[in-house]
Amino acid sequence: MDQEMKIRVAKFEDAQDLLSIYAPYVKDTAITFEYKVPSVDEFAKRIQHILQKYPYLVAELNGEILGYAYAGSFNERAAYGWSVETTIYVKKNKRRLGIGRNLYHALEKTLKVQGILNLNACIAYPKEEDMYLTKDSVSFHNRMGFQMVGQFHNCGYKFNRWYNMVWMEKQIGSHQEKQPQVKPFSELNLDAFWDYLKT
Numbered sequence: 001m002d003q004e005m006k007i008r009v010a011k012f013e014d015a016q017d018l019l020s021i022y023a024p025y026v027k028d029t030a031i032t033f034e035y036k037v038p039s040v041d042e043f044a045k046r047i048q049h050i051l052q053k054y055p056y057l058v059a060e061l062n063g064e065i066l067g068y069a070y071a072g073s074f075n076e077r078a079a080y081g082w083s084v085e086t087t088i089y090v091k092k093n094k095r096r097l098g099i100g101r102n103l104y105h106a107l108e109k110t111l112k113v114q115g116i117l118n119l120n121a122c123i124a125y126p127k128e129e130d131m132y133l134t135k136d137s138v139s140f141h142n143r144m145g146f147q148m149v150g151q152f153h154n155c156g157y158k159f160n161r162w163y164n165m166v167w168m169e170k171q172i173g174s175h176q177e178k179q180p181q182v183k184p185f186s187e188l189n190l191d192a193f194w195d196y197l198k199t
Helices: 012-028 040-051 099-114 136-143 190-197
Strands: 006-009 056-061 064-073 083-090 118-125 147-158 161-171
Touching: 006 099, 012 040, 012 064, 012 083, 040 056, 040 064, 056 099, 064 099, 083 099, 118 136, 136 161
Parallel strands: 083 118
Antiparallel strands: 006 056, 056 064, 064 083, 118 161, 147 161
16 A cells, blocks of 8 residues: 555645545544534635645545645744644544555654654543544554653543543654744745655
């Protein structure tokens, strides 16, 4: 699958396909604490908002979108500008095929080009695994080099159950006294960018 799968930048017209991946996680799991599935229009606006500054990538095989990953603002304060929050979703029937790993590798390389230093993941975490939530996401992030940095208890309520939330982090750059500014994703030279991703 690694040789055939294509990683590309999300387009606004992908909103319906991406929403079809996300919707089951909203309706059937506590992986996201969102209660209601957003509309296609709302989802397209979310993509547009992210792409102004950060990458929003999709994994595609033979024209089928298998998953997506993106980065968003970790905090709006200026001093947090070198940190992002990462998000990833893979089609529920396509998990454990390397799609998430490929998406996160591409996302990380893209963020490095921008000058991002810190990756942060906010992950729903069960006290005990149940039908709505397992610890798979934490295990995945561990494999991708993230480390646990904190846990909040009983802060998410869904399906009449209380869930914890954890933060994991990965540092991907050098922290300097005179830190270069982050380049917005929308200003990258995409031709050079895709050549870089292939290395």
